[in-house]
Amino acid sequence: MQCDQPTFKRESGDERRLAIAAAARALIVEKGLEGLRTRDIAARVGINIATLHYHVPTKEALITLVAESMRDDFKRQALRRSRHGKTGLQQLRMEFEDFQESLTDTPELITVLTELIEKARRDAGISSIMAPMHDFWRYQFASIFRLGVDDGSFRTDVDPVAAALITTGALMSFGRIWTDFSVSYEQLTTELERSFILKSPS
Structure with a gap:
Protein backbone atom coordinates (compact mmCIF):
# COMPACT_ATOMS: atom_id res chain seq x y z
CA MET A 1 0.00 0.00 0.00
CA THR A 58 16.66 48.72 4.70
CA LYS A 59 15.41 50.31 7.91
CA GLU A 60 13.15 52.54 5.85
CA ALA A 61 11.68 49.51 4.08
CA LEU A 62 10.94 47.87 7.44
CA ILE A 63 9.27 51.00 8.85
CA THR A 64 7.30 51.38 5.61
CA LEU A 65 6.08 47.79 5.94
CA VAL A 66 5.03 48.35 9.57
CA ALA A 67 3.27 51.61 8.68
CA GLU A 68 1.47 49.97 5.75
CA SER A 69 0.28 47.13 7.96
CA MET A 70 -1.16 49.59 10.48
CA ARG A 71 -2.76 51.66 7.74
CA ASP A 72 -4.40 48.53 6.34
CA ASP A 73 -5.69 47.56 9.80
CA PHE A 74 -7.21 51.00 10.33
CA LYS A 75 -8.71 50.95 6.83
CA ARG A 76 -10.33 47.55 7.39
CA GLN A 77 -11.78 48.82 10.66
CA ALA A 78 -13.25 51.93 9.02
CA LEU A 79 -14.77 49.93 6.15
CA ARG A 80 -16.69 47.61 8.47
CA ARG A 81 -19.33 50.31 8.99
CA SER A 82 -20.48 52.61 6.22
CA ARG A 83 -20.30 56.37 6.80
CA HIS A 84 -22.63 57.01 3.86
CA GLY A 85 -25.54 59.30 4.72
CA LYS A 86 -24.27 59.97 8.25
CA THR A 87 -24.12 63.49 9.67
CA GLY A 88 -20.87 65.02 10.78
CA LEU A 89 -21.74 64.36 14.43
CA GLN A 90 -22.63 60.74 13.72
CA GLN A 91 -19.35 60.22 11.86
CA LEU A 92 -17.40 61.85 14.70
CA ARG A 93 -18.98 59.43 17.16
CA MET A 94 -18.11 56.52 14.88
CA GLU A 95 -14.48 57.66 14.83
CA PHE A 96 -14.50 57.81 18.63
CA GLU A 97 -15.93 54.28 18.75
CA ASP A 98 -13.30 52.99 16.33
CA PHE A 99 -10.48 54.53 18.36
CA GLN A 100 -11.85 53.02 21.56
CA GLU A 101 -12.05 49.64 19.82
CA SER A 102 -8.38 49.96 18.86
CA LEU A 103 -7.45 50.83 22.44
CA THR A 104 -9.32 47.78 23.73
CA ASP A 105 -8.71 45.13 21.05
CA THR A 106 -5.37 46.11 19.50
CA PRO A 107 -3.61 48.47 21.92
CA GLU A 108 -0.29 47.66 20.25
CA LEU A 109 -1.43 49.67 17.22
CA ILE A 110 -1.53 52.88 19.26
CA THR A 111 1.74 52.05 21.01
CA VAL A 112 3.56 51.41 17.74
CA LEU A 113 2.01 54.46 16.08
CA THR A 114 3.13 56.66 18.99
CA GLU A 115 6.67 55.22 18.89
CA LEU A 116 6.99 55.86 15.15
CA ILE A 117 5.59 59.38 15.33
CA GLU A 118 7.99 60.30 18.13
CA LYS A 119 10.93 58.86 16.17
CA ALA A 120 9.77 60.71 13.04
CA ARG A 121 10.41 64.03 14.78
CA ARG A 122 14.14 63.23 14.76
CA ASP A 123 14.49 61.02 11.69
CA ALA A 124 13.75 62.46 8.26
CA GLY A 125 13.48 59.02 6.69
CA ILE A 126 10.82 57.84 9.13
CA SER A 127 9.11 61.23 8.94
CA SER A 128 8.68 60.85 5.19
CA ILE A 129 6.82 57.58 5.87
CA MET A 130 4.76 58.57 8.90
CA ALA A 131 3.82 62.18 8.14
CA PRO A 132 1.49 61.38 5.19
CA MET A 133 -0.22 58.62 7.21
CA HIS A 134 -0.69 60.82 10.28
CA ASP A 135 -1.89 63.78 8.22
CA PHE A 136 -4.39 61.57 6.36
CA TRP A 137 -5.99 60.79 9.72
CA ARG A 138 -6.18 64.51 10.51
CA TYR A 139 -7.67 65.30 7.08
CA GLN A 140 -10.36 62.70 7.72
CA PHE A 141 -11.39 64.53 10.89
CA ALA A 142 -11.23 67.89 9.12
CA SER A 143 -13.64 66.52 6.49
CA ILE A 144 -15.99 65.34 9.24
CA PHE A 145 -15.99 68.78 10.84
CA ARG A 146 -16.63 70.48 7.48
CA LEU A 147 -19.56 68.15 6.92
CA GLY A 148 -20.89 68.85 10.41
CA VAL A 149 -20.72 72.61 9.87
CA ASP A 150 -22.57 72.23 6.57
CA ASP A 151 -25.27 69.89 7.89
CA GLY A 152 -25.84 71.91 11.06
CA SER A 153 -24.67 69.37 13.62
CA PHE A 154 -21.62 71.49 14.52
CA ARG A 155 -21.30 75.20 15.24
CA THR A 156 -21.00 77.37 12.15
CA ASP A 157 -17.82 78.98 13.49
CA VAL A 158 -15.92 75.71 14.00
CA ASP A 159 -12.57 75.76 12.19
CA PRO A 160 -12.33 72.22 10.70
CA VAL A 161 -8.52 72.06 10.62
CA ALA A 162 -8.10 73.39 14.17
CA ALA A 163 -10.86 71.06 15.38
CA ALA A 164 -9.10 68.11 13.71
CA LEU A 165 -5.81 68.98 15.43
CA ILE A 166 -7.53 69.32 18.80
CA THR A 167 -9.35 66.03 18.43
CA THR A 168 -6.52 63.87 17.10
CA GLY A 169 -4.14 65.39 19.63
CA ALA A 170 -6.50 64.57 22.48
CA LEU A 171 -7.03 61.00 21.28
CA MET A 172 -3.31 60.33 20.84
CA SER A 173 -2.58 61.85 24.23
CA PHE A 174 -5.20 59.63 25.85
CA GLY A 175 -3.72 56.58 24.14
CA ARG A 176 -0.33 57.11 25.77
CA ILE A 177 -1.33 58.30 29.25
CA TRP A 178 1.11 56.91 31.82
CA THR A 179 0.45 59.07 34.92
CA ASP A 180 -2.47 59.41 37.32
CA PHE A 181 -3.63 62.62 35.61
CA SER A 182 -6.39 61.07 33.54
CA VAL A 183 -10.10 60.84 32.78
CA SER A 184 -12.23 58.07 31.32
CA TYR A 185 -12.48 57.77 27.55
CA GLU A 186 -16.18 58.62 27.76
CA GLN A 187 -15.41 61.83 29.68
CA LEU A 188 -12.82 62.82 27.08
CA THR A 189 -15.00 62.23 24.02
CA THR A 190 -18.07 63.79 25.66
CA GLU A 191 -16.12 66.96 26.35
CA LEU A 192 -14.68 67.02 22.83
CA GLU A 193 -18.13 66.58 21.31
CA ARG A 194 -19.56 69.31 23.53
CA SER A 195 -16.89 71.69 22.22
CA PHE A 196 -18.13 71.44 18.64
CA ILE A 197 -21.84 70.66 18.60
CA LEU A 198 -24.46 73.28 17.88
CA LYS A 199 -26.35 73.83 21.10
CA SER A 200 -30.10 73.96 20.93
CA PRO A 201 -31.59 77.28 22.06
CA SER A 202 -32.88 77.11 25.64
Whole structure:
Protein backbone atom coordinates (compact mmCIF):
# COMPACT_ATOMS: atom_id res chain seq x y z
CA MET A 1 0.00 0.00 0.00
CA GLN A 2 1.35 3.41 -0.95
CA CYS A 3 1.43 6.01 1.81
CA ASP A 4 0.42 9.52 0.99
CA GLN A 5 3.27 11.99 1.13
CA PRO A 6 2.79 14.93 3.50
CA THR A 7 1.96 18.19 1.78
CA PHE A 8 3.31 21.54 2.88
CA LYS A 9 1.79 24.91 2.15
CA ARG A 10 4.39 27.29 0.78
CA GLU A 11 4.12 30.69 2.41
CA SER A 12 3.51 33.47 -0.11
CA GLY A 13 5.54 36.64 -0.22
CA ASP A 14 2.59 38.65 1.08
CA GLU A 15 2.11 36.25 3.99
CA ARG A 16 5.80 36.45 4.83
CA ARG A 17 5.70 40.25 4.79
CA LEU A 18 2.64 40.25 7.05
CA ALA A 19 4.48 37.97 9.47
CA ILE A 20 7.51 40.28 9.44
CA ALA A 21 5.31 43.32 10.09
CA ALA A 22 3.52 41.56 12.96
CA ALA A 23 6.82 40.50 14.54
CA ALA A 24 8.26 44.00 14.20
CA ARG A 25 5.15 45.55 15.77
CA ALA A 26 5.28 43.13 18.69
CA LEU A 27 8.95 43.85 19.29
CA ILE A 28 8.41 47.62 19.16
CA VAL A 29 5.78 47.22 21.89
CA GLU A 30 8.15 45.09 23.99
CA LYS A 31 11.44 46.93 23.46
CA GLY A 32 10.63 50.24 21.80
CA LEU A 33 11.82 51.32 18.39
CA GLU A 34 15.37 51.79 19.65
CA GLY A 35 15.46 48.15 20.73
CA LEU A 36 14.22 46.76 17.42
CA ARG A 37 16.77 44.34 15.93
CA THR A 38 16.53 42.52 12.62
CA ARG A 39 17.88 39.29 14.13
CA ASP A 40 15.04 39.34 16.68
CA ILE A 41 12.46 39.84 13.94
CA ALA A 42 13.97 37.00 11.88
CA ALA A 43 13.99 34.67 14.89
CA ARG A 44 10.39 35.42 15.73
CA VAL A 45 9.23 34.83 12.15
CA GLY A 46 11.42 31.72 11.82
CA ILE A 47 13.56 32.89 8.90
CA ASN A 48 17.21 33.75 8.44
CA ILE A 49 18.60 37.27 8.15
CA ALA A 50 19.14 36.92 4.39
CA THR A 51 15.47 36.11 3.84
CA LEU A 52 14.44 39.02 6.05
CA HIS A 53 16.65 41.41 4.10
CA TYR A 54 15.17 40.13 0.86
CA HIS A 55 11.78 41.43 1.97
CA VAL A 56 12.97 44.51 3.89
CA PRO A 57 16.48 45.45 2.74
CA THR A 58 16.66 48.72 4.70
CA LYS A 59 15.41 50.31 7.91
CA GLU A 60 13.15 52.54 5.85
CA ALA A 61 11.68 49.51 4.08
CA LEU A 62 10.94 47.87 7.44
CA ILE A 63 9.27 51.00 8.85
CA THR A 64 7.30 51.38 5.61
CA LEU A 65 6.08 47.79 5.94
CA VAL A 66 5.03 48.35 9.57
CA ALA A 67 3.27 51.61 8.68
CA GLU A 68 1.47 49.97 5.75
CA SER A 69 0.28 47.13 7.96
CA MET A 70 -1.16 49.59 10.48
CA ARG A 71 -2.76 51.66 7.74
CA ASP A 72 -4.40 48.53 6.34
CA ASP A 73 -5.69 47.56 9.80
CA PHE A 74 -7.21 51.00 10.33
CA LYS A 75 -8.71 50.95 6.83
CA ARG A 76 -10.33 47.55 7.39
CA GLN A 77 -11.78 48.82 10.66
CA ALA A 78 -13.25 51.93 9.02
CA LEU A 79 -14.77 49.93 6.15
CA ARG A 80 -16.69 47.61 8.47
CA ARG A 81 -19.33 50.31 8.99
CA SER A 82 -20.48 52.61 6.22
CA ARG A 83 -20.30 56.37 6.80
CA HIS A 84 -22.63 57.01 3.86
CA GLY A 85 -25.54 59.30 4.72
CA LYS A 86 -24.27 59.97 8.25
CA THR A 87 -24.12 63.49 9.67
CA GLY A 88 -20.87 65.02 10.78
CA LEU A 89 -21.74 64.36 14.43
CA GLN A 90 -22.63 60.74 13.72
CA GLN A 91 -19.35 60.22 11.86
CA LEU A 92 -17.40 61.85 14.70
CA ARG A 93 -18.98 59.43 17.16
CA MET A 94 -18.11 56.52 14.88
CA GLU A 95 -14.48 57.66 14.83
CA PHE A 96 -14.50 57.81 18.63
CA GLU A 97 -15.93 54.28 18.75
CA ASP A 98 -13.30 52.99 16.33
CA PHE A 99 -10.48 54.53 18.36
CA GLN A 100 -11.85 53.02 21.56
CA GLU A 101 -12.05 49.64 19.82
CA SER A 102 -8.38 49.96 18.86
CA LEU A 103 -7.45 50.83 22.44
CA THR A 104 -9.32 47.78 23.73
CA ASP A 105 -8.71 45.13 21.05
CA THR A 106 -5.37 46.11 19.50
CA PRO A 107 -3.61 48.47 21.92
CA GLU A 108 -0.29 47.66 20.25
CA LEU A 109 -1.43 49.67 17.22
CA ILE A 110 -1.53 52.88 19.26
CA THR A 111 1.74 52.05 21.01
CA VAL A 112 3.56 51.41 17.74
CA LEU A 113 2.01 54.46 16.08
CA THR A 114 3.13 56.66 18.99
CA GLU A 115 6.67 55.22 18.89
CA LEU A 116 6.99 55.86 15.15
CA ILE A 117 5.59 59.38 15.33
CA GLU A 118 7.99 60.30 18.13
CA LYS A 119 10.93 58.86 16.17
CA ALA A 120 9.77 60.71 13.04
CA ARG A 121 10.41 64.03 14.78
CA ARG A 122 14.14 63.23 14.76
CA ASP A 123 14.49 61.02 11.69
CA ALA A 124 13.75 62.46 8.26
CA GLY A 125 13.48 59.02 6.69
CA ILE A 126 10.82 57.84 9.13
CA SER A 127 9.11 61.23 8.94
CA SER A 128 8.68 60.85 5.19
CA ILE A 129 6.82 57.58 5.87
CA MET A 130 4.76 58.57 8.90
CA ALA A 131 3.82 62.18 8.14
CA PRO A 132 1.49 61.38 5.19
CA MET A 133 -0.22 58.62 7.21
CA HIS A 134 -0.69 60.82 10.28
CA ASP A 135 -1.89 63.78 8.22
CA PHE A 136 -4.39 61.57 6.36
CA TRP A 137 -5.99 60.79 9.72
CA ARG A 138 -6.18 64.51 10.51
CA TYR A 139 -7.67 65.30 7.08
CA GLN A 140 -10.36 62.70 7.72
CA PHE A 141 -11.39 64.53 10.89
CA ALA A 142 -11.23 67.89 9.12
CA SER A 143 -13.64 66.52 6.49
CA ILE A 144 -15.99 65.34 9.24
CA PHE A 145 -15.99 68.78 10.84
CA ARG A 146 -16.63 70.48 7.48
CA LEU A 147 -19.56 68.15 6.92
CA GLY A 148 -20.89 68.85 10.41
CA VAL A 149 -20.72 72.61 9.87
CA ASP A 150 -22.57 72.23 6.57
CA ASP A 151 -25.27 69.89 7.89
CA GLY A 152 -25.84 71.91 11.06
CA SER A 153 -24.67 69.37 13.62
CA PHE A 154 -21.62 71.49 14.52
CA ARG A 155 -21.30 75.20 15.24
CA THR A 156 -21.00 77.37 12.15
CA ASP A 157 -17.82 78.98 13.49
CA VAL A 158 -15.92 75.71 14.00
CA ASP A 159 -12.57 75.76 12.19
CA PRO A 160 -12.33 72.22 10.70
CA VAL A 161 -8.52 72.06 10.62
CA ALA A 162 -8.10 73.39 14.17
CA ALA A 163 -10.86 71.06 15.38
CA ALA A 164 -9.10 68.11 13.71
CA LEU A 165 -5.81 68.98 15.43
CA ILE A 166 -7.53 69.32 18.80
CA THR A 167 -9.35 66.03 18.43
CA THR A 168 -6.52 63.87 17.10
CA GLY A 169 -4.14 65.39 19.63
CA ALA A 170 -6.50 64.57 22.48
CA LEU A 171 -7.03 61.00 21.28
CA MET A 172 -3.31 60.33 20.84
CA SER A 173 -2.58 61.85 24.23
CA PHE A 174 -5.20 59.63 25.85
CA GLY A 175 -3.72 56.58 24.14
CA ARG A 176 -0.33 57.11 25.77
CA ILE A 177 -1.33 58.30 29.25
CA TRP A 178 1.11 56.91 31.82
CA THR A 179 0.45 59.07 34.92
CA ASP A 180 -2.47 59.41 37.32
CA PHE A 181 -3.63 62.62 35.61
CA SER A 182 -6.39 61.07 33.54
CA VAL A 183 -10.10 60.84 32.78
CA SER A 184 -12.23 58.07 31.32
CA TYR A 185 -12.48 57.77 27.55
CA GLU A 186 -16.18 58.62 27.76
CA GLN A 187 -15.41 61.83 29.68
CA LEU A 188 -12.82 62.82 27.08
CA THR A 189 -15.00 62.23 24.02
CA THR A 190 -18.07 63.79 25.66
CA GLU A 191 -16.12 66.96 26.35
CA LEU A 192 -14.68 67.02 22.83
CA GLU A 193 -18.13 66.58 21.31
CA ARG A 194 -19.56 69.31 23.53
CA SER A 195 -16.89 71.69 22.22
CA PHE A 196 -18.13 71.44 18.64
CA ILE A 197 -21.84 70.66 18.60
CA LEU A 198 -24.46 73.28 17.88
CA LYS A 199 -26.35 73.83 21.10
CA SER A 200 -30.10 73.96 20.93
CA PRO A 201 -31.59 77.28 22.06
CA SER A 202 -32.88 77.11 25.64
